[in-house]
Amino acid sequence: MSVIYLDNNATTQVDPLVAEAMLPFLTQYYGNPSSMHTFGGQVGKAIKQAREQVAALLGAEPTEIVFTSCGTEGNNTAIRAALATNPNKKHIITTEVEHAAILSQCRQLESQGYQVTYLSVNRQGQLDLDELEASLTGGTAVVSIMYANNETGVVFPIEQIGQIVKAKGAIFHVDAVQAVGKIPLDLKNSTIDLLTLSGHKLHAPKGIGVLYVRKGVRFRPLLLGGHQERGRRGGTENVPGIIALGKASELALVHLADVKKEQQLRDRLEQGLLAKIPNCEVNGHPIQRLPNTSNIGFKYIEGEAILLSLNQYGICASSGSACTSGSLEPSHVLRALGLPYSVLHGSIRFSLSRYTTDEEIDTVLKVMPEIVERLRALSPFKSDEEAWLKEQEKAIATAQS
Numbered sequence: 195m196s197v198i199y200l201d202n203n204a205t206t207q208v209d210p211l212v213a214e215a216m217l218p219f220l221t222q223y224y225g226n227p228s229s230m231h232t233f234g235g236q237v238g239k240a241i242k243q244a245r246e247q248v249a250a251l252l253g254a255e256p257t258e259i260v261f262t263s264c265g266t267e268g269n270n271t272a273i274r275a276a277l278a279t280n281p282n283k284k285h286i287i288t289t290e291v292e293h294a295a296i297l298s299q300c301r302q303l304e305s306q307g308y309q310v311t312y313l314s315v316n317r318q319g320q321l322d323l324d325e326l327e328a329s330l331t332g333g334t335a336v337v338s339i340m341y342a343n344n345e346t347g348v349v350f351p352i353e354q355i356g357q358i359v360k361a362k363g364a365i366f367h368v369d370a371v372q373a374v375g376k377i378p379l380d381l382k383n384s385t386i387d388l389l390t391l392s393g394h395k396l397h398a399p400k401g402i403g404v405l406y407v408r409k410g411v412r413f414r415p416l417l418l419g420g421h422q423e424r425g426r427r428g429g430t431e432n433v434p435g436i437i438a439l440g441k442a443s444e445l446a447l448v449h450l451a452d453v454k455k456e457q458q459l460r461d462r463l464e465q466g467l468l469a470k471i472p473n474c475e476v477n478g479h480p481i482q483r484l485p486n487t488s489n490i491g492f493k494y495i496e497g498e499a500i501l502l503s504l505n506q507y508g509i510c511a512s513s514g515s516a517c518t519s520g521s522l523e524p525s526h527v528l529r530a531l532g533l534p535y536s537v538l539h540g541s542i543r544f545s546l547s548r549y550t551t552d553e554e555i556d557t558v559l560k561v562m563p564e565i566v567e568r569l570r571a572l573s574p575f576k577s578d579e580e581a582w583l584k585e586q587e588k589a590i591a592t593a594q595s
């Protein structure tokens with residue numbers, strides 16, 4: 195059975211051209227880029243080119259690019275660097291809908307005496323910029339806000355946010371892991387000080403990322419070691435990963451031009467599902483959203499059951515709901531939107547890529563109504579929110595006892 199992969203916000207297929215570019219650096223060119231000999235030096239040259247390719251995608255200078263091991267490392271480094279360079283400031287601002295790579299860190303920092311403000315979002319997943327402005331003080335060291343949300347795809351007005359943040363003199367960090375390659379960026383004309391990206395979300399392999407550090411922004415490395423990355427990240431470079439990310443960035447720049455096609459497929463999927471299936475709704479903002487993401491709540495059924503049924507057709511999607519994350523708590527992102535319980539539990543994220551085809555969308559549009567209808571027929575509470583809620587509470591109490 196062929197796979198219909200609609201889980202590209204989780205990870206993406208490595209582009210064959212990317213694999214081809216990195217392969218010689220796994221086999222033939224294995225020298226250490228820090229070595230004095232020519233054999234290592236040629237690897238150093240390839241890294242230089244990759245740095246330029248990533249910089250071109252971001253509209254940045256090559257010297258502003260620091261290679262890391264992943265998005266999580268970039269996010270950790272950014273927050274720690276901002277705090278270390280502003281030792282008198284003990285306040286952090288972030289949002290309720292950030293990735294765990296920010297939220298877990300913030301929780302730990304709270305236990306170490308820092309004060310963290312978690313900005314709320316409205317029903318459509320948007321921030322209130324007045325709340326941001328009111329939260330900023332002279333003691334705010336860093337504001338860390340994602341460019342686009344991984345679950346709903348909602349895009350925040352980053353430059354407007356940056357203006358507010360910079361007016362108060364705080365460091366502005368942006369987790370752009372989901373945005374890079376999907377939205378054009380121009381960091382030269384931006385308020386962003388630090389920005390995180392991750393290779394495996396843009397058709398490079400897992401285990402390679404970048405932290406962009408604006409020229410002039412004070413910095414402290416998280417990994418102390420050798421002089422690699424101009425002393426900003428110790429550790430011998432993941433050379434094949436870096437070469438891959440360079441190539442993936444070059445290709446992303448080309449594909450950004452036809453991202454409209456991806457959006458049209460997403461819209462056809464979404465509108466088709468809404469038209470064919472009663473009692474379902476789009477989670478997040480209909481317009482201010484990544485072009486590839488659609489998060490839909492199918493009321494009165496379990497997201498887990500939908501995913502398992504889709505899986506039987508080889509269709510990969512995901513849900514941020516309780517069962518998939520191994521806890522009894524539904525997605526913190528969807529909860530922050532204040533969605534009713536029935537929507538929280540029945541929400542599915544479809545995330546497309548440049549490889550998604552018309553035929554794949556046709557297949558999903560064909561099988562989804564049957565799946566939802568079958569599962570709803572098994573559910574005794576087809577449209578009774580209150581009865582559904584009681585049943586769920588009972589199930590949780592049983593599971594916990």
Ligand SMILES: Cc1ncc(COP(=O)(O)O)c(C=O)c1O
Nearest residue numbers: 264265266293295344371372392
């Ligand atoms: C918004 C966001 N930030 C950070 C990460 C973490 O990236 P990595 O898997 O490279 O550590 C992810 C990955 O899911 C993400 O979606």
Ligand code: FES
Nearest residue numbers: 497515516517539
């Ligand atoms: S989706 Fe599985 S418990 Fe709600």
